[in-house]
Amino acid sequence: MFKKVQIYKTDKYNMLSVEVQGKTLIVREISDQWGEECHTFVSRPEMLHWAENRFRLADYAGREEERAEILANFREV
Template sequence: MIKKVQIYKTDKWNMLNVEVHGRQIIVREISDQWGEEAHTFLSRPELMNWAEQRFAADRFPGTPEEREEILAKLREV
């Protein structure tokens, strides 16, 4: 069984989706700048380590609340 979770979607080109395939977690990041990137993780700590770096507070373009909401949704996966 595959569990799909949408973390955020700002428009039809900018979104972050997560698919859980048993123990494997696949993050699909779609942006109008880079196209689609898929990241595969074998554990939740590995996913959260990536997320903390990807959505680093000093480089995140949105508000601190938006950043925390994204990280909270990823923790719930």
Template sequence: MFKKHQIYKTDNYNMLTVEVQGKTLVIREISDQWGEECHTFVSRPEMMHWAERRFRTEDYVGREDELKAIMEAFREV
């Protein structure tokens, strides 16, 4: 059984989860624009590096609390 972490979910079409499959981390990102994307990482530092590039500070101007919550959820995985 895999442990699943929900990073965010705004509705059934916009969500991001992380599944811990042994040493492998699988990110499933579902959006109404792009459908489902999967990203597989072999370490937490690699996943955090991706997350920091994917969720950039300049994209969350005025929504810093939202960005902070997303990054905190990644750190808790």
């Protein structure tokens, strides 16, 4: 049995979720541009490091709140 946590979902083609399978964390990112991408992490700090780099502050200029919410959702996993 694993736990699935939704990080964000804008529509059925743009979403990101984390599946917790024991100590393994699987991030599934679905976008209308790139399709589905999976990232597997063996620790929470590793996943958070990826999230910080994936959702860079420079990419969210003027949308800092949106970025902060995404990263907060990752920290709750």
